[in-house]
Amino acid sequence: xxxxxxxxxxxxxxxxAILAGYRHYFGYPITPQTEIAAYMAKRMPxxxxxxxxxxxxxxxxxxxxxxxxxxxxxxxxxxxxxISLKGEGLSYLAGADLPALVVNVQRGGxxxxxxxxxxxxxxxxxxxxxxxxxxxxVLAPASVQEMAELTVKGFALADKYRMTSMILAxxxxxxxxxxxxxxxxxxxxxxxxxxxxxxxxxxxxNIVNSLFLKPEELERTNFExxxxxxxxxxxxxxxxxxxMEDAEIxxxxxxxxxxxxxxxxxxxxxxxxxxxxxxxxxxxxxPTKQFAKAAETVKQFISVELSMGQMIEDxxxxxxxxxxxxxxxxxxxxxxxxxxxxxxxxxxAKKGGN
Amino acid sequence: MIVFDKPHALSxxxxxxxxxxxxxxxxxLVAEVxxxxxxxGRAIGIAxxxxxxxxxxxxxxxxxxxxxxxxxxxxTGVKRSDPNNIVFTYQGxxxxxxxxxxxTVHSAARNENITVIFINNAIYGxxxxxxxxxxxxxxxxxxxxxGRDVSLCGYPIKVCEMLxxxxxxxxxxxxxxxxxxxxxxxxxxxxxxxxxxxxGKGFSLVEVISSCPxxxxxTPAKALAWIDEKMIPYYPLGVYKDRSxxx
Numbered sequence: 001x002x003x004x005x006x007x008x009x010x011x012x013x014x015x016x017a018i019l020a021g022y023r024h025y026f027g028y029p030i031t032p033q034t035e036i037a038a039y040m041a042k043r044m045p046x047x048x049x050x051x052x053x054x055x056x057x058x059x060x061x062x063x064x065x066x067x068x069x070x071x072x073x074x075x076x077x078x079x080x081x082x083i084s085l086k087g088e089g090l091s092y093l094a095g096a097d098l099p100a101l102v103v104n105v106q107r108g109g110x111x112x113x114x115x116x117x118x119x120x121x122x123x124x125x126x127x128x129x130x131x132x133x134x135x136x137x138v139l140a141p142a143s144v145q146e147m148a149e150l151t152v153k154g155f156a157l158a159d160k161y162r163m164t165s166m167i168l169a170x171x172x173x174x175x176x177x178x179x180x181x182x183x184x185x186x187x188x189x190x191x192x193x194x195x196x197x198x199x200x201x202x203x204x205x206n207i208v209n210s211l212f213l214k215p216e217e218l219e220r221t222n223f224e225x226x227x228x229x230x231x232x233x234x235x236x237x238x239x240x241x242x243x244m245e246d247a248e249i250x251x252x253x254x255x256x257x258x259x260x261x262x263x264x265x266x267x268x269x270x271x272x273x274x275x276x277x278x279x280x281x282x283x284x285x286x287p288t289k290q291f292a293k294a295a296e297t298v299k300q301f302i303s304v305e306l307s308m309g310q311m312i313e314d315x316x317x318x319x320x321x322x323x324x325x326x327x328x329x330x331x332x333x334x335x336x337x338x339x340x341x342x343x344x345x346x347x348x349a350k351k352g353g354n
Numbered sequence: 355m356i357v358f359d360k361p362h363a364l365s366x367x368x369x370x371x372x373x374x375x376x377x378x379x380x381x382x383l384v385a386e387v388x389x390x391x392x393x394x395g396r397a398i399g400i401a402x403x404x405x406x407x408x409x410x411x412x413x414x415x416x417x418x419x420x421x422x423x424x425x426x427x428x429x430t431g432v433k434r435s436d437p438n439n440i441v442f443t444y445q446g447x448x449x450x451x452x453x454x455x456x457x458t459v460h461s462a463a464r465n466e467n468i469t470v471i472f473i474n475n476a477i478y479g480x481x482x483x484x485x486x487x488x489x490x491x492x493x494x495x496x497x498x499x500x501g502r503d504v505s506l507c508g509y510p511i512k513v514c515e516m517l518x519x520x521x522x523x524x525x526x527x528x529x530x531x532x533x534x535x536x537x538x539x540x541x542x543x544x545x546x547x548x549x550x551x552x553x554g555k556g557f558s559l560v561e562v563i564s565s566c567p568x569x570x571x572x573t574p575a576k577a578l579a580w581i582d583e584k585m586i587p588y589y590p591l592g593v594y595k596d597r598s599x600x601x
Contacts, residue, residue: 024431024434024435026431050434050435052430052434054427054460055456055457055459055460056456058424058427058456058457059424059427059430059456059457059460060427062420062421062424062427062428062431062457063427063428063430063431063434064431065418065420065421065424065427065428065431066400066418066427066428066429066430066431066432066433066434066435067431067432067434067435068431069418069428069431069432070398070431070432070435070436070439072435074431074435088421088424089421089424092420092421096419196398196416196417196418196432197416197436197439198395198396198397198398198415198416198438198439199394199395199414199415199416200395200396201394201395202395205365205413205414205415205416205417206416206417207410207411207416207417207418207419208417208418208419209410209417209418209419210419211407211408211419
């Protein structure tokens with residue numbers, strides 16, 4: 001077994017990115033993710049990489065766009081208000097089919113909001129997050145180990161599908177310390193014949209572009225992109241099932257909400273309540289089939305979220321009316337307690353979930 | 355015998371610019387410089403949003419189309435990815451001096467080793483002639499129909515003068531392309547701006563005072579004369595910063 005080190009979630013992301021071959025990082029300070037930038041500022045100059053503190057989130061994501069256009073792996077990170085600013089760049093990355101890794105260590109909103117953990121950027125992350133038809137691969141870690149692993153995985157997926165992978169973490173995941181093993185397989189970036197690397201006067205020029213003035217042509221790029229998305233939905237869904245074998249109540253939760261829910265599930269099980277959890281690891285593509293399958297036997301679903309109820313919409317779509325789906329939530333930087341989740345489970349059990 | 359040929363770095367795509375527009379001249383100058391310095395094969399150009407949005411079709415080097423105003427940030431990424439790349443942005447006044455001002459100022463302050471070709475024609479051309487950050491006081495545009503009222507919309511921005519106050523940039527020069535003499539000077543400045551990058555000297559910006567006959571509502575000849583009469587008195591030509599010359 002490989003050696004484990006004690007790291008903050010944000011630092012684990014930074015170190016994993018370096019291991020995955022990232023040598024270019026652009027960012028702008030914002031709580032609660034600034035440790036990523038600080039880590040990169042220290043490490044990058046020593047390994048021949050680039051750390052640049054951009055003048056804005058907007059500039060940072062466009063620097064990412066530039067490096068990605070040259071075919072190299074590149075990332076940026078921010079927190080909720082900063083991700084909104086990056087929206088423009090995320091849309092252009094999608095339009096130009098450029099791979100990138102973007103980390104969102106979420107905090108409460110809307111507006112300037114607060115600096116405590118939140119999951120209220122779920123809609124923004126999973127439904128596109130900016131203008132135009134597009135998706136990002138959205139990965140939701142629930143431990144420091146997963147912060148590292150999904151960072152590596154995120155790079156590989158971004159390159160494979162020529163799109164943005166977003167790590168959708170939250171302030172807790174970013175700030176908490178856990179033992180982590182950084183001993184994992186990393187894949188080499190694939191060949192990128194589309195990249196702008198200079199023609200060397202040997203080939204026709206490459207153009208990285210998202211402008212298509214002919215609607216037929218623009219439509220074609222959209223249909224092509226959604227063919228790819230369909231393939232991803234079939235092949236890249238990741239989730240964890242916890243005590244689902246005989247579950248009559250199913251909790252849907254990701255990130256820190258799933259950690260809290262596990263405690264509540266263990267307590268409920270001790271009281272004889274048949275409750276389990278489906279924890280989406282990919283929020284897009286969403287484990288729709290898994291929830292639909294669960295709905296064949298589960299009598300009640302509870303979506304546990306650090307928001308006013310966003311993922312619950314995807315759970316409802318998947319469950320498709322076969323069972324009630326209720327919300328157990330806190331918002332604005334507050335985290336549901338295991339007691340609150342347990343109470344929601346007991347309430348569901350009373351209503352006939354068991 | 356060929357006495358006048360098209361530069362290799364300029365593609366065969368027909369330019370979409372209006373009759374009398376000076377973008378074509380500046381495109382040609384940039385392409386000539388790429389040929390003369392032998393850098394086309396490692397050049398990467400960044401097109402803006404605006405009239406020259408399709409510049410990516412007109413140059414034979416690798417090209418990127420950037421979001422409005424973000425070309426210097428994209429160029430920063432491209433240059434940092436591989437310093438051997440010769441990276442230039444080609445931007446208009448709305449792109450560079452309005453929506454992209456932060457990217458412009460900070461890439462200059464960092465002395466990012468890139469070349470910026472800045473077309474100042476005092477108007478938003480692509481969207482049909484709205485007031486630009488460089489529109490002159492009193493200038494009539496679609497969004498200043500009674501003339502630019504400086505008490506309401508402020509004064510034009512003199513980009514070279516402003517950037518010259520920074521310690522960062524290597525080279526800032528304003529030129530024009532309204533007559534043969536000015537075109538020749540413009541070529542020299544653009545060449546120097548690329549040579550500086552080849553020699554690792556840093557941020558070099560050439561502001562090119564250009565015409566927009568369509569949106570100025572003038573004949574091409576009258577528009578060129580208007581540059582002499584109105585534009586150059588407000589935007590004096592010359593070198594605003596040249597670090598190597600001072601050494």
